[in-house]
Amino acid sequence: xxxxxxxxxxxxxxxxxxxxxxxxxxxxxxxxxxxxxxxxxxxxxxxxxxxxxxxxxxxxxxxxxxxxxxxxxxxxxxxxxxxxxxxxxxxxxxxxxxxxxxxxxxxxxxxxxxxxxxxxxxxxxxxxxxxxxxxxxxxxxxxxxxxxxxxxxxxxxxxxxxxxxxxxxxxxxxxxxxxxxxxxxxxxxxxxxxxxxxxxxxxxxxxxxxxxxxxxxxxxxxxxxxxxxxxxxx
Numbered sequence: 001x002x003x004x005x006x007x008x009x010x011x012x013x014x015x016x017x018x019x020x021x022x023x024x025x026x027x028x029x030x031x032x033x034x035x036x037x038x039x040x041x042x043x044x045x046x047x048x049x050x051x052x053x054x055x056x057x058x059x060x061x062x063x064x065x066x067x068x069x070x071x072x073x074x075x076x077x078x079x080x081x082x083x084x085x086x087x088x089x090x091x092x093x094x095x096x097x098x099x100x101x102x103x104x105x106x107x108x109x110x111x112x113x114x115x116x117x118x119x120x121x122x123x124x125x126x127x128x129x130x131x132x133x134x135x136x137x138x139x140x141x142x143x144x145x146x147x148x149x150x151x152x153x154x155x156x157x158x159x160x161x162x163x164x165x166x167x168x169x170x171x172x173x174x175x176x177x178x179x180x181x182x183x184x185x186x187x188x189x190x191x192x193x194x195x196x197x198x199x200x201x202x203x204x205x206x207x208x209x210x211x212x213x214x215x216x217x218x219x220x221x222x223x224x225x226x227x228x229x230x231x232x233x234x
Contacts, residue, residue: 038089
């Protein structure tokens with residue numbers, strides 16, 4: 001755990017959101033409608049990381065608000081959790097045109113910001129949803145079909161975490177068998193959250209800390225309008 005208080009970490013998280021909204025020159029900035037930073041609890045023990053915003057997420061500025069998001073909410077409810085108690089984000093913060101796959105250069109551009117979110121939230125367990133998030137945060141080329149449901153101890157964003165790769169909810173919308181597999185993977189989450197936090201010595205480091213924000217960028221700015229996703233700091 002970091003030596004910073006929860007309030008300080010939340011303020012830095014707000015600062016990162018403001019920086020990405022106002023100052024960051026994302027390659028997808030000109031084609032997006034809204035930045036989709038993430039939402040949920042800023043001190044969540046459980047974090048989900050998907051691929052990229054889709055059409056509905058781009059319009060609303062919130063992650064997982066379409067059919068896949070409804071399935072995610074349902075699966076959380078089945079194991080006694082709620083969306084408000086976890087943090088949900090994506091590898092990319094902007095929607096790729098026509099919902100195409102993220103490009104390598106876009107992933108590289110957004111990667112430090114995702115790691116910074118992880119550093120500030122300090123989750124115990126990170127569920128990677130699908131191939132892109134799993135390969136990025138595991139540092140392995142193995143796809144989700146081979147590793148789903150198998151927890152891995154890693155160091156990400158300067159924090160020892162337990163990665164838990166599972167299929168993306170969008171894939172589970174296609175077949176009942178995939179939905180059942182995803183449901184089985186979800187059932188293990190309460191057990192993983194009860195386990196001790198991984199030891200840094202046992203967690204191979206995958207990436208450096210996220211970027212330091214420019215001087216003066218913090219969560220104290222007042223008076224500007226933002227998309228309605230700042231319920232993420234509950």
